[in-house]
Amino acid sequence: MIDLAQLRREPDDVKAALARRGISSAQIDALIAADVEHRSAMQAAEVLRAQVKDLSRQVGLARKAGDTATADQLAAQSREVGDEERRANEVAEAIGHTVRDLILDLPNLPAPEAPDGEDETGNVELRQWWPGMEDGAPFPTFADHQKVPHWDIGADLGILDLESGVKLAGSMFPLFRGDGSRLVRALGALALDRHADAYEEIRPPTFALTETMMSTGHLPKNEIEMYAIERDDLWAIPTAEVPLTSMRRGDILDEAELPLRLTALTPCFRREAGAAGRDTRGLLRVHEFDKVELFAYCTPEQAPACFDDVLARAEGLLRELGLTYRVLDLCAGDLGTSSARTFDLEVFSPGVDRWLEVSSVSWFRDFQARRANVRYRPAGGSPTLVHTVNGSALAWSRIWAAIVETHRQADGSVSIPEPLRAFFGGRAHLQRR
């Protein structure tokens, strides 16, 4: 949620920033007008309210003095003002709802450094990395044995059983087996271990209440993307960002606690409603996948360093796994609703011959914190909204695909990246059994 006070203070700056995301100034003017109306309606109601309180006090005094006639008269008067106040209050509340609806409809202001652009074509590629690059190796030329899609490799090695997944839960719910399942587990464990030095590991609930989904902004806007368990008013989380952001909802954090860094491995559920038939083969797009999230509540001053740390950790894992990837600086028009700045990491997967998004590192400034009301108390100051930063490190189903394609050998086996071997009893290869 954007800052109404800032909008009142510098409407033109807000308009200019949001124009970069395609928000019309008319939409913002509507909010400003509703806000002005809301405040005057509220004041009108408050004046009446103050009168009722004052009259009531006098009723009490008159009654105590035994002056029943005056007391009754004042009570009648107060009742009248009270009725009036009730009506004024209803008006103010209705306008308040309008203001809320309008403001919730607005995305975050893009950071000035975010590049211009309307959609993903405006994103700027910052860099690429591939194994051996530092030693002067050129961009990898992948051999034919690597140009096999992971669903074929998975079936060949007996480690991915998409048919069984379909039988159990429908399409786009993968089922891993044997070493495939072990690989999923190893990746999650590896990442949690790598982040344990600075991030507290959390194992949150997999479901969240409507209220929680609202506070992170995933509802009501993206309702169609969420799995719901209506009977219990629960939603399956689309990312650990939901529980992590809401964990300290409504709290005033101690400045000494910041930056408060958290990490969590959770399943993530996405209905992918608008994507029927698009890039949906194998593990390219699935309804459920495991992801390790890195998250930080921090002061505005700490935010850039927190952002860099999340990005560095996500990249570090990709390098450890020997994968080729690139870093994209998302343009203003392609930013997620809540984000001010986002870098995406895309891994190159030779079997499907595509770049696959495996991480999205975002800086939300105080946009999320305002809605979730998470604050900290600066030394000697009054409570101030924190900044939030998060990023995936990493989304494992697509990494799984990239690993088996990238590290496939001529004999059909898959070489296990060094850091994962401990999870396979020291074995160096996945092979047909």
Place this chain on the structure above:
RNA sequence: GGAGGAGUGCGAGAGCGGCCGAAUCGGACGGUCUCGAAAACCGUUGUGUCUACGGGCACCGUGGGUUCAAAUCCCACCUCCUCCGCCA
């Protein structure tokens, strides 16, 4: 799931329906004292919102209701504690 009990400020804890936004104790912060510290004493100490900057209004688990007036009465819900049942 059943039966009881409880939810008030940073913590503990009071609060005949009417100067209660809330006693008291503790904590924290500031000061006096001290070479310094402890002790003692004095003072400060919720959040939000609007403002004609005088103040106003809201918030005592949440949401409704009664009343001239609700932390205080009524209803529903949520959470926690105790006991019983069930269970990985």
